[in-house]
Amino acid sequence: MYSKEVERILLKVQKPGRYVGGELNSVIKDKKDIDVRFAFCFPDVYEVGMSHLGMKILYSQFNTVPYIWCERVFAPWIDMEELMIERNIPLYGLESGDPITDFDFIGFTLQYELSYTNVLNMLKLAKIPIKSKDRPELKNIVVAGGPCACNPEPLAEFIDIFFIGEGEEVDLEVIELYRKFRAENKSKKEFLIAASQIQGVYVPALYNVEYNNDGTIKSFTPEEGAPAKITKRLMMNLDEVFYPDNFVVPTIEIIHDRAVEEIFRGCIRGCRFCQAGFLYRPVREKSVATIDKQCRELCKNTGYDEVSLSSLSSSDYSRVVELLTQLNKWSNEEKVSISLPSLRVDGFTDDIMSKIKTVRKSGLTFAPEAGSQRLRNVINKNVFEDELLQTCDTAFGGGWSKVKLYFMIGLPTETLDDVAEIAALGQKVVDTYYRNPNKQKGRAVSVTVSASSFVPKPFTPFQWEPQDTIPQLHEKQQHLKKSITTKKITYNYHEADTSFLEAVFARGDRKLCKVMEIACQNGFHFDGWDDCFSLDAWMKLFEQCGIDTAFYANRRRSFDELLPWDHIDYGVTKEFLISECKKAYEAATTPNCRQKCSNCGVGKWKGGICVEKRQSMV
Amino acid sequence: MRNVRVWFKKEGTAKYISHLDLNRNMLRIIHMAKLPIWYTEGFNPHPFITFALPLSLGFSGLRESMDFKLLDDEMDLNEVKDRLNKCLPGGITVYDVTEQVMKPARITYALFNLKLSCDTVNTDELYEKVRELFAMDEIMMDKKSKAGIKEVDLKENICKFDIKNCESYVNIDVILPAGSMTNVNPKLIVDALKKFFDIEADFEIVRVDIYNENVESFV
Ligand code: SF4
Numbered sequence: 001m002y003s004k005e006v007e008r009i010l011l012k013v014q015k016p017g018r019y020v021g022g023e024l025n026s027v028i029k030d031k032k033d034i035d036v037r038f039a040f041c042f043p044d045v046y047e048v049g050m051s052h053l054g055m056k057i058l059y060s061q062f063n064t065v066p067y068i069w070c071e072r073v074f075a076p077w078i079d080m081e082e083l084m085i086e087r088n089i090p091l092y093g094l095e096s097g098d099p100i101t102d103f104d105f106i107g108f109t110l111q112y113e114l115s116y117t118n119v120l121n122m123l124k125l126a127k128i129p130i131k132s133k134d135r136p137e138l139k140n141i142v143v144a145g146g147p148c149a150c151n152p153e154p155l156a157e158f159i160d161i162f163f164i165g166e167g168e169e170v171d172l173e174v175i176e177l178y179r180k181f182r183a184e185n186k187s188k189k190e191f192l193i194a195a196s197q198i199q200g201v202y203v204p205a206l207y208n209v210e211y212n213n214d215g216t217i218k219s220f221t222p223e224e225g226a227p228a229k230i231t232k233r234l235m236m237n238l239d240e241v242f243y244p245d246n247f248v249v250p251t252i253e254i255i256h257d258r259a260v261e262e263i264f265r266g267c268i269r270g271c272r273f274c275q276a277g278f279l280y281r282p283v284r285e286k287s288v289a290t291i292d293k294q295c296r297e298l299c300k301n302t303g304y305d306e307v308s309l310s311s312l313s314s315s316d317y318s319r320v321v322e323l324l325t326q327l328n329k330w331s332n333e334e335k336v337s338i339s340l341p342s343l344r345v346d347g348f349t350d351d352i353m354s355k356i357k358t359v360r361k362s363g364l365t366f367a368p369e370a371g372s373q374r375l376r377n378v379i380n381k382n383v384f385e386d387e388l389l390q391t392c393d394t395a396f397g398g399g400w401s402k403v404k405l406y407f408m409i410g411l412p413t414e415t416l417d418d419v420a421e422i423a424a425l426g427q428k429v430v431d432t433y434y435r436n437p438n439k440q441k442g443r444a445v446s447v448t449v450s451a452s453s454f455v456p457k458p459f460t461p462f463q464w465e466p467q468d469t470i471p472q473l474h475e476k477q478q479h480l481k482k483s484i485t486t487k488k489i490t491y492n493y494h495e496a497d498t499s500f501l502e503a504v505f506a507r508g509d510r511k512l513c514k515v516m517e518i519a520c521q522n523g524f525h526f527d528g529w530d531d532c533f534s535l536d537a538w539m540k541l542f543e544q545c546g547i548d549t550a551f552y553a554n555r556r557r558s559f560d561e562l563l564p565w566d567h568i569d570y571g572v573t574k575e576f577l578i579s580e581c582k583k584a585y586e587a588a589t590t591p592n593c594r595q596k597c598s599n600c601g602v603g604k605w606k607g608g609i610c611v612e613k614r615q616s617m618v
Numbered sequence: 619m620r621n622v623r624v625w626f627k628k629e630g631t632a633k634y635i636s637h638l639d640l641n642r643n644m645l646r647i648i649h650m651a652k653l654p655i656w657y658t659e660g661f662n663p664h665p666f667i668t669f670a671l672p673l674s675l676g677f678s679g680l681r682e683s684m685d686f687k688l689l690d691d692e693m694d695l696n697e698v699k700d701r702l703n704k705c706l707p708g709g710i711t712v713y714d715v716t717e718q719v720m721k722p723a724r725i726t727y728a729l730f731n732l733k734l735s736c737d738t739v740n741t742d743e744l745y746e747k748v749r750e751l752f753a754m755d756e757i758m759m760d761k762k763s764k765a766g767i768k769e770v771d772l773k774e775n776i777c778k779f780d781i782k783n784c785e786s787y788v789n790i791d792v793i794l795p796a797g798s799m800t801n802v803n804p805k806l807i808v809d810a811l812k813k814f815f816d817i818e819a820d821f822e823i824v825r826v827d828i829y830n831e832n833v834e835s836f837v
Pocket residue numbers: 281282283593596597598599600601602603604609610
């Protein structure tokens with residue numbers, strides 16, 4: 001429950017419902033029974049954070065432990081932030097309303113690089129020193145996990161502990177260790193050293209980095225017995241892993257307001273630009289029976305009338321038709337609709353189409369990512385033009401008339417001709433509509449072509465690639481715009497500026513900590529929001545700190561360079577990534593994990609798809 | 619099929635649920651409570667519910683109501699109450715479920731309770747200023763509506779009032795026009811203090827009751 005001081009400002013801000021808690025299924029505990037308090041911080045606004053599945057899982061799981069009370073904290077939007085600063089109100093937990101300084105753990109989930117300034121800003125609003133070394137006591141331990149923790153270096157001076165990989169087990173092991181060490185009056189240093197021995201824990205303060213004259217890394221040395229390689233944690237049996245039977249149900253509208261059921265982790269595909277596709281290997285599926293049971297529980301305990309079956313590529317679930325058939329047995333009667341996001345072009349069959357209704361509302365979305373077949377081979381996006389057109393044809397015949405196509409520009413080896421082919425592909429989709437005899441009478445087709453800018457990410461085969469410069473990206477955007485000649489196609493593109501900053505952070509090293517620190521002092525926040533982001537302001541800051549951004553974003557790195565994240569191990573070997581990168585230059589594709597194992601390295605854990613029998617593929 | 623009226627309180631954290639969000643939440647809650655109620659027909663069927671009188675964001679309400687058609691004629695209304703209470707967010711409690719006696723169109727007035735306090739002036743002074751305000755011949759205020767900004771005389775709209783000095787705050791009970799014809803927001807009293815006396819008061823506003831044209835409680 002928020003304080004009286006907060007109550008007095010709530011009617012002065014937009015959407016006060018963001019700041020009050022009290023939602024159905026939010027967890028209130030008696031402080032007397034609690035040993036460890038965990039502030040789960042999402043470095044973005046409530047509506048974004050509450051839509052995030054990982055937070056829901058860990059919130060529920062932590063709160064099933066009787067001695068832990070986990071609360072939610074979101075970044076206050078700028079109007080609220082201003083009033084909180086003006087009235088000296090520190091950042092607080094939504095459940096208790098207590099200031100964050102009262103918490104043992106302050107945990108951040110790092111979903112996108114542009115939220116880094118919000119991480120630091122939230123610490124500042126909580127009146128907690130942002131640098132790890134300025135928090136000498138065994139309390140307010142700042143931890144972070146999530147996909148961006150795969151290159152933790154730009155935040156190395158601020159975070160005490162990074163969790164590498166999936167959090168379900170390792171988080172609790174660290175909490176338990178903390179509880180024990182606190183009871184024994186041990187120091188924070190002793191705690192961190194002991195924690196570093198747990199698999200999946202990275203304590204950046206225990207590593208010393210030296211640089212070469214050209215700014216690249218010379219050596220990376222562990223101290224105090226910390227491991228030289230930090231290996232990710234992962235859960236092998238998803239039928240046994242904890243999954244919440246309820247979600248906190250927001251009263252204000254959020255981005256994804258529905259029940260979400262995770263159906264598998266990982267992705268069989270291996271698209272070469274996709275970080276998640278490599279970080280979460282191998283594919284591990286939940287059984288149909290588990291998914292069915294969990295979906296029913298979630299609907300019962302939340303009242304949602306929509307369940308979204310979530311994964312990186314839901315139509316790749318091996319028994320998708322069986323699953324939908326099972327869910328339809330009760331969902332129709334209970335007035336619950338099932339949605340299948342992230343559909344692949346080849347996953348949209350008549351059978352699936354008849355079993356999911358909700359797609360109709362929003363239109364169909366596909367991500368060919370590149371316009372030409374050559375470039376799709378480069379990125380290993382095994383989607384073919386005739387498949388895409390065939391699928392669109394099926395959909396048009398089934399009553400759809402809206403299609404959204406997602407592309408990336410600035411991909412390695414891309415030429416202006418490849419860019420023009422994006423427009424050509426859009427045109428072919430339009431033509432397919434007009435050729436279809438069964439299309440909705442009297443309705444015009446609407447094709448949206450969205451182009452984002454490619455950002456090279458760690459742990460992908462493109463981790464060595466330069467990003468196109470902003471002027472290069474602008475040129476390609478304009479070229480695409482010129483190449484579209486029909487009004488039936490709507491063209492959207494993302495600002496190249498934010499992709500550039502993302503590229504700097506994504507492959508940054510510890511030298512960026514200084515910039516982060518000053519950014520925080522200067523009040524930078526919400527870089528992911530147009531309202532706040534300013535590339536000019538960032539460029540001034542980089543200059544002031546003597547940082548050459550091109551070194552991080554636009555430089556081709558050599559295969560033998562020691563990369564800032566080379567001490568982190570997600571199972572996929574560097575040799576595999578190098579061979580994938582070389583294959584990309586030859587426009588050669590790699591079969592997906594279900595067709596054939598390509599020995600990426602993850603097989604050493606002997607689980608998931610790596611040990612499944614493969615049927616001979618058609 | 620039976621027309622029922624669900625009576626609930628909306629306070630605490632629920633004060634910050636807007637009317638639009640309340641409607642959305644109630645649809646989900648009814649679905650969750652598995653109440654046999656009448657759904658709209660058509661492409662996207664949903665439970666058909668209506669609210670007697672929307673409540674402004676930030677106000678508490680002690681006699682809020684929502685109407686729907688219950689398909690099961692035998693169902694005990696206490697059970698309707700219990701099932702809903704299990705599904706509601708913090709701050710909303712259903713305290714009664716009844717027949718629909720009056721039509722919502724008859725709502726004409728509402729009784730509000732305001733508690734005012736201020737950092738810059740003490741309660742005694744605030745109390746004097748409030749009394750002064752209510753004693754003015756006219757209190758012309760800008761009122762925002764869909765049609766734009768319009769001047770209203772708050773004074774002539776105040777049907778009945780009572781002001782008390784309660785040491786730490788000033789207590790005002792006031793009846794104002796409410797309903798589909800005219801609505802006067804009690805927040806205008808707070809705004810008037812700012813306009814005429816430059817006092818920025820903190821306020822808590824509760825809608826205590828809702829009345830028909832004869833100032834009888836809406837039932
Ligand atoms: S080891 Fe083989 S099957 Fe397993 S994730 Fe790697 S490529 Fe796929």
